Amino acid sequence: MPKVLISDALSDQAVAIFRDRGIEVDFQPALGKDPARLAEIIGDYDGLAVRSATKATAEIIARASNLKVIGRAGIGVDNIDLAAASSRGIVVMNTPFGNSITTAEHAIAMMFALARQIPAANASTHAGKWEKSRFMGVEITGKTLGVIGCGNIGSVVASRACGLRMKVIAYDPFLSETRARELGVEKIEEVDDLLTRADFVTLHLPKTEKTANLLSRERIAKMKKGARLINCARGGLVDEEAVADAVREGHLAGAAFDVFSVEPAKENVLFGLDNVVVTPHLGAATSEAQENVALQIAEQMSDYLNYGAISNAINAPSITAEEAPILKPWVRCAEVLGSFAGQLTEEPITEIEIEFVGRVGELNLKPLTAALTAALLTPQMGEGGVNMVSAPVLARERGINIAETRKDAQGAYGTYMRLLVTTAKKTRSVAATLFSDGKPRFIQIKGIGMEAEPQPNMLYTVNTDQPGFIGALGMTTGKLGINIATFALGRSEKGGDAITLMGVDEALSPETLDEIRALPQVQEAKALVF
Template identity: 40%
Template sequence: MVNILITDEIHKDAVEILKRVGEVEIATNLNKMELKRKIKDIDVIVIRSGTKLTRDILEHAKKLKIIARAGVGVDNIDIQYATEKGIIVVNSPDASSISVAELTMGLMLSAARNIPQATASLKRGEWDRKSFKGVELYGKTLGVIGLGRIGQQVVKRAKAFGMNIVGYDPYISEEVARSLGVKLLSDINELCKVSDFITLHVPLTPKTRHIIGREQISLMKKNVIIINCARGGLIDEKALYEALRNRKIRAAALDVFEEEPPKNNPLLTLDNVIGTPHQGASTEEAQKSAGIIVAEQVVKILRGEPAENIVNLPAIPSEKMGKLKPYMDLAEKLGLMTIQLLDRSIEKVKLIYSGELAKEDTEMVKRSFLIGMLSPILLAGVNLINAPTVAKNRNIKVIEGTISESEYGNAIKVLAEGNSESISLVGSVIEGRPVLREINGYRVDIKPEGIICIIRHIDRPGMIGKVGLLLGDYGINIAGMQVGRKEPGGESIMVLNVDHVIPEDVLEKLKNLENIRDAKVINL
């Protein structure tokens, strides 16, 4: 039975979905000690922004396989440590896009027209029409920092107000920006110079922390309005406070703060600051959608199906994944062969992709190879999540390369070095199944499955018979055999599919046969 713990409130429909695949416990408002105790025995934890899964918490997670974040931001999770432990992290990035974009527009309008201040004045019994003169959005330039899901939704809505849009996002192409009607700028400082309104829609990372600081603020127009519905910490709040207090900039509308809830934050003393308490995703629709999306992701992963929103894996469309899956299977087999042929010692690997495969994003293929290579030498589990980290921690260098053409079409070539020897393997996919095409330059054509004995020998008459007779004497049946050679009478390779494991003493006898240079058994 899968044990599922929910530590923050999620929609009841999401809870019902999770109950179909496991035993669900709802325990909100846990303190740190309670969370450490409970996390020891669970397989899945479902959280929102309230639960902090730091390293010292995750160290107690002995069985944890999935962290499901009902929402977009994952800065309350130690992603790096979760990845090292092979824990899958999923979120629901699309669930709140519209809600956050609508709040952004609401704050933009509220700041531009002083709506909160005018409302407060009206409730005090005042009728002060002069003090709250605003500015229009129409014809103004909106600078959007981050053109992901939410940023794009903001762009659509801002265009309906007749705004001109400029954007900064180093991960968005000119083509995508043009399709959105956005002028893409290569420098955030340039965006700050030309914008009348600036809105942020990027995650909080070491690189984006204080992405708006003193330098950027000093470049802004005097009447600029800043909106932040993304993450506190993107703006240097001290620099922002000084600029707002001195009327260097017009106003700020903030849904997020560096410290939440904000305590004695001087920004909240200013009349040109409006805010909300991290309400970006707080709509009925977003909350329901966020919970249901992550619950469905959890169900898919537990059933062994591909999930779309895994945070610590590259995002690959399902149609691409379907195309890559046979090559992922092939790569895992090649990894298994590599580590066994090098006697479990490996220092460097080069993966070379050819044909149409060379044009694809092969990250998942590489990770599959690493799973095959590392699984036989690790007690702890290795998976698509932690495979690159595990390889790096073992000082195994992995290099990728491509060639446009190969006689085998779409193929993977492995060049690997161990302590004292090296090997090369070539594999391809035929009719959806992995096929081994070369071993150390010798042509073969075998399915990489079951127990395989690979024998290096000198090409002499009777060699096949000697090997078959020896194995037969010990009750080891040969299910299939292939011989590869480069020239008659030279060194050759014999590949045997056998029905039983060859014991060490029999393998030694095999190696001692005349004209045999080496023999190894691998289990696939």
């Protein structure tokens, strides 16, 4: 009988679901706050169900000798070490849509509280004062709301704001004009343009390398004087100290934060300021949302432990137990294709076309397409914001057209997958297949034939085909102390464009890439991580 540990507070109904499905449950809702004790006992369990209090760190996962699945009742997986779980073959699941409405409603509530100074007025009145003239608010109607991140939650906020007769403008690299029209919002191409126009700004995007400190001190200075800022998304998206200074100086009329760069936030530069509303990460804290995500994660984990079925997985494909042995290597091939294109594509994607050539076209294509799409979107959205289940939905929301094509066996490799990613500026193509060892290989990039096995860290360059380039690249990497693990080359024609795909032993720094880009033959140089 599989055994699951619940180390955070889940509902009694969730516990009942596990037991009704033949799974032994150890319900210890306070254990997540005791990592030492959790590390001691985690080796006894097949599954771990958590909310946000439990930190499934690499150290704890290393002690989890029998663990097969970690289920997060909610969307954020910041408290789970995904790399450690993946390396141990532990499936990490979340419930990406269970608390979208609740979080969106909290953002709207924070906007109202901020506009009408409700928390301060409430405290004053409870204190026996009657300071009616002190708490002068502003109307929501007719104001401009800037939504940064118009995905699942952001789109709900936008629709609610439109119902309040606000003018809604939105920045999201993946938001298409069609989807913007459906939502009734104006799409903005640059964050700075949104900030200069909006009376209220609300954030709804994950924290990634690209979004960390998105609203820096410089950008906060560009916000419209008298604007109000709301963050119910993720801590670390905003320079909190800069916001505090802007409120003190009167540049911002106020701010409302539900999330903070360090949590639990027992102290913060925003605390105690007039016109600043703060709550302790309550975005998903409604009885409906908590019940929904608890029941969903219990059902998903039970299906996996009993039948091998995977759904809403962050680091694994959603496939049935029967399909798993056949699809697993091709899913990895799809993820490699998507990750390659996603790391190189910075403009909004309008179309994804996947060609399934030969035997692979006879398989169930849904998990392959979903795995590829998730890997393609992850560099922009972050690991916790997209998975194989949510990827097709998120792509449709952003107006990205996905086309699948089956073709008979052709070419030297017989069976392979080719991905074509179209943006407003270009179409990028890359193809990969499986070798006899079951591992994926790149076989074509930009129409140029080559053969390269994905490595954890790689250098990708487009360069002019000229004598001396390989030597210059080798000299540069050698000077910088970079050890080359693999090296693959291809070119379109003599003297034309050429491609280098090089595996290296460690991650490439921005400074290293700058030196490589400085080589006269180099047109493009990117660091890739697989």
